[in-house]
Amino acid sequence: MLSDDAVRLIRETLAAAPRGERSRVVEDLARRFGCSPATVYRQARLNGPRRRREPQRPEYREWTRVAVAIAHRSPKPVPLDLAIEAAIGSGALPPEAAMMPVGTAHRIAREELGFRRRKMHRRMGAEWPMQAVQVDASTSERLYPVERRGDDWLLRVYDRPWKASGYKNKPLGPERQRVLNYALWDMCTGLVVSRYVVALGETAVDAMDVLCWAFAGGRPPMEGVPENLWSDLGPLAKSSASVDLLGRIGIAVVTGKPYQSSRMGGVERSHRTRWSRFERALHLREEKHILLSELNDRLGEYERRENDSRPSRTLVANRVASRSDAFRALLRGRPEPIRALPENPMETMAHEVRRNVDVAGIVKWLGEQWEVEAGAAAEFAGQRVIARRPSTDDDPDSIVLEADDGTRAAAHRWQPPRYGEVRGQKPTPLEALVAADEGKGGADVFRPRTAHSSNVVAMKAPVAPAEPLENPMAVDAYADLDSAMRALTALCPPLSPGQRAKVAAYLEREGLSRRAVQELAGRLTRAVGGTG
Numbered sequence: 001m002l003s004d005d006a007v008r009l010i011r012e013t014l015a016a017a018p019r020g021e022r023s024r025v026v027e028d029l030a031r032r033f034g035c036s037p038a039t040v041y042r043q044a045r046l047n048g049p050r051r052r053r054e055p056q057r058p059e060y061r062e063w064t065r066v067a068v069a070i071a072h073r074s075p076k077p078v079p080l081d082l083a084i085e086a087a088i089g090s091g092a093l094p095p096e097a098a099m100m101p102v103g104t105a106h107r108i109a110r111e112e113l114g115f116r117r118r119k120m121h122r123r124m125g126a127e128w129p130m131q132a133v134q135v136d137a138s139t140s141e142r143l144y145p146v147e148r149r150g151d152d153w154l155l156r157v158y159d160r161p162w163k164a165s166g167y168k169n170k171p172l173g174p175e176r177q178r179v180l181n182y183a184l185w186d187m188c189t190g191l192v193v194s195r196y197v198v199a200l201g202e203t204a205v206d207a208m209d210v211l212c213w214a215f216a217g218g219r220p221p222m223e224g225v226p227e228n229l230w231s232d233l234g235p236l237a238k239s240s241a242s243v244d245l246l247g248r249i250g251i252a253v254v255t256g257k258p259y260q261s262s263r264m265g266g267v268e269r270s271h272r273t274r275w276s277r278f279e280r281a282l283h284l285r286e287e288k289h290i291l292l293s294e295l296n297d298r299l300g301e302y303e304r305r306e307n308d309s310r311p312s313r314t315l316v317a318n319r320v321a322s323r324s325d326a327f328r329a330l331l332r333g334r335p336e337p338i339r340a341l342p343e344n345p346m347e348t349m350a351h352e353v354r355r356n357v358d359v360a361g362i363v364k365w366l367g368e369q370w371e372v373e374a375g376a377a378a379e380f381a382g383q384r385v386i387a388r389r390p391s392t393d394d395d396p397d398s399i400v401l402e403a404d405d406g407t408r409a410a411a412h413r414w415q416p417p418r419y420g421e422v423r424g425q426k427p428t429p430l431e432a433l434v435a436a437d438e439g440k441g442g443a444d445v446f447r448p449r450t451a452h453s454s455n456v457v458a459m460k461a462p463v464a465p466a467e468p469l470e471n472p473m474a475v476d477a478y479a480d481l482d483s484a485m486r487a488l489t490a491l492c493p494p495l496s497p498g499q500r501a502k503v504a505a506y507l508e509r510e511g512l513s514r515r516a517v518q519e520l521a522g523r524l525t526r527a528v529g530g531t532g
Contacts, residue, residue, distance in 0.1 A: 204239035
């Protein structure tokens, strides 16, 4: 319990405290008197009941309720600013609602509906745009492919997060494509550029295609070649074709250790924002299907708005600017001008392996045999070469071979000669005659003709009747009556001629069944035994 003098000193000190310094002064007093800050506040009587003032704009609360209801039409709530925009567009809110500050709407939502926002953590940065760019691929949360339509794909917006079997971005089984998004994140400004693709899984070819599209100005203001490209240990960093192409362009690939998620946190955070703001907003559309090309057009509009409204990670002249404005402004302040992307870089992307050329000029690759062109077969025979094929062609007609001295030659699929054909030898006169006769009209020697009449009467040749053939696959029948009678007489006493005729007629009516023979033999045996 504090003394009266201590309480009086606390009140006088807090009354004289400068504006904004009260918390620090309270902590100093608490340490001086050996009590908690709550005790200092209580003794100073600074925590009395607060008066709740009347809201200046009571309609804000009703507008926020409507926006929150629309936001929850998605399985996960749509961001509140998008919900307000959708409510104004559908007529659920008046146009004046656009003037309501989004921060005020979030505060009302937190007080009445319990919304909470997480703190954002800044992880890393760069000195100027395109100094370092992060790239990453992620499976879509709400979209999955339905069918291919020419060069396009029809997609569906799913009500629940679509979880394909298999691990993350790894390839699925045959004909089980998934919707992937390749995103690029500038580490200086936070500018985001991305594009959707449909594929079995993450591939180096798709990643390079998106990179070349973005660096060539596919989505302004990003354009030019970055100095460093940050990537995880995925196909882009492991494929020899993509690493070779990036090296020839002049881009250094920076990879980290496995399971270091924080180093790629910027681009991964862009995926989560895209899921919550862009993909969930697709539920507000009446149609649940959308083409891949239309989806990428809407993605471009979404990213234009995001980059034009979100603040840059780096200040411009000590002032806050949007990502797009900061990217353009800081790009002019680079120590060296940004380099442009070479034309058609994907055409130069190729897979390569080390192979041996046998003495016949044959190279084995991809389960096939490739024959070196005739002009270079003697030079390449017996050498170890680098074989290359284009990455963008699944079924190439030819490959390129490169020797140690840099000499290159083409190799085509080897076709074995036809039977009887000897290459490199002049055809004989008979082969030339046969080759010249190919393609000419033929003659049907044995076509059906009308039979000639004759006065000679044809006599039928004597043919003995065939013995009945027992079917070994038959389960319950004898081949003929004689076989059935022989089986019956072997099981019962001798029969008189009259009995044999009756028995034969009975067995024929029963279809010469083995079961009927056994039952009749049993009855005859019992009848003879009873008489005797």
